[in-house]
Amino acid sequence: IxxxxxxxxxxxxxxxxxxxLRCTQDMRHNAMYWYRQDLGLGLRLIHYSNTAGTTGKGEVxxxxxxxxxxxxxxxxxxxxxxxxxTSVYFCASSASPANEQFFGPGTRLTVL
Amino acid sequence: GQNIGQPTEMTATxxxxxxxxxxxxTSGFNGLFWYQQHAGEAPTFLSYNVLDxxxxxxxxxxxLSRSKGYSYLLLxxxxxxxxxxxxxxxxxxxxxxxxxxxxxxxxxA
Numbered sequence: 001i002x003x004x005x006x007x008x009x010x011x012x013x014x015x016x017x018x019x020x021l022r023c024t025q026d027m028r029h030n031a032m033y034w035y036r037q038d039l040g041l042g043l044r045l046i047h048y049s050n051t052a053g054t055t056g057k058g059e060v061x062x063x064x065x066x067x068x069x070x071x072x073x074x075x076x077x078x079x080x081x082x083x084x085x086t087s088v089y090f091c092a093s094s095a096s097p098a099n100e101q102f103f104g105p106g107t108r109l110t111v112l
Numbered sequence: 113g114q115n116i117g118q119p120t121e122m123t124a125t126x127x128x129x130x131x132x133x134x135x136x137x138t139s140g141f142n143g144l145f146w147y148q149q150h151a152g153e154a155p156t157f158l159s160y161n162v163l164d165x166x167x168x169x170x171x172x173x174x175x176l177s178r179s180k181g182y183s184y185l186l187l188x189x190x191x192x193x194x195x196x197x198x199x200x201x202x203x204x205x206x207x208x209x210x211x212x213x214x215x216x217x218x219x220x221a
Contacts, residue, residue: 033209043201100157103154104154105154
């Protein structure tokens, strides 16, 4: 079944640790995105990639990095996790930046 | 940037109609999206407006007025499964989405 997968589903992490959230899509979409969702704030864009090999910063990029080595994968890395990065993280993709976005199931991350 | 406003919560009865308003202020406008998100799940795409007017999709309709920076999502013949959060999102000239905080709709029997 085509779609977007994210791993892990949930994670509890000690502050200061490095963590990579994985995102894979099999729809051959060119564009991919990472959002965080916090209560009362809605979804906020962290980083995006309009096509393989390119990335850009969103609204809240600090403390996060991404890479887009191929079309299917778009990992998000927290170099040194802090408690304010406790959130639900959603990966999304779209056929092009002009098309609607499809979201993965999310990763619930808790940083203690 | 975008400044998007929508009500926090709304309650309605099964079979009724509910209208969720969204207002926005933007430095560049390139379309408005509505997404539905059930608790603990991913957002799913509902509708898209880029020109003024009404777009109808079954029980759901979405309206846009670009001059007023205003949109609404109309849910008709409410069903219990429509209990969810509804997210308004505005796309800017760089094709990036900014989301409102969402409106939680509770449908009562």
